[in-house]
Amino acid sequence: GDALPLQRFPPSSQQPVPAPHAAACQPGRLPARPLLRPARVCQAGDAYAREKFKPQPTRDLEKEKRRLQKILALGKDEAEDKVEQVFVRKKEEEIAEPDRFEELMNEIQERREFLAEMEALGQGKKYQGIVLTEISQKLHEMEIIDKKRSEEMRNMTKAFPVGNKSNLQD
Numbered sequence: 726g727d728a729l730p731l732q733r734f735p736p737s738s739q740q741p742v743p744a745p746h747a748a749a750c751q752p753g754r755l756p757a758r759p760l761l762r763p764a765r766v767c768q769a770g771d772a773y774a775r776e777k778f779k780p781q782p783t784r785d786l787e788k789e790k791r792r793l794q795k796i797l798a799l800g801k802d803e804a805e806d807k808v809e810q811v812f813v814r815k816k817e818e819e820i821a822e823p824d825r826f827e828e829l830m831n832e833i834q835e836r837r838e839f840l841a842e843m844e845a846l847g848q849g850k851k852y853q854g855i856v857l858t859e860i861s862q863k864l865h866e867m868e869i870i871d872k873k874r875s876e877e878m879r880n881m882t883k884a885f886p887v888g889n890k891s892n893l894q895d
Contacts, residue, residue, distance in 0.1 A: 826870050829863045836860050 767773070796802050840856045843849050 826867060829867050829870075833860050833863050836863075 792802065836856050836859055840849065840852060843852045
């Protein structure tokens with residue numbers, strides 16, 4: 726329990742170099758105090774303290790009763806109907822096909838950006854023919870879509886004449 730004695734180390738030039746094999750021969754010393762704590766010390770701390778159980782609010786029994794009554798009366802559960810409605814809505818949204826014309830515009834823009842990057846890297850000549858061919862194919866497909874749309878618009882205007890003179894005279 727006393728303080729350790731003060732030791733002065735000699736300068737490094739005067740310090741003797743211990744032999745490495747001598748240290749290996751000495752038996753290991755045991756620590757003065759044991760490293761394990763007794764059980765009563767561990768139990769005295771918060772290591773063994775548990776939180777008290779606090780029950781969470783359970784399901785609403787009245788709501789459950791009403792739901793079961795509706796199931797018996799109608800043969801269906803409200804929740805099932807809601808799930809089916811949401812599922813049908815999602816299906817309709819998925820069915821809505823994205824505009825192919827817009828997709829083609831985006832693809833052409835991506836190819837132009839790619840070609841610009843390759844030209845910046847000095848590889849423009851290598852990819853120019855391929856990219857320009859792909860862009861021309863996309864433009865051709867866009868022209869076909871445009872023709873179909875304009876034809877549909879003409880058919881719609883024929884079906885619903887707006888200011889046709891022949892209809893006004895009848």
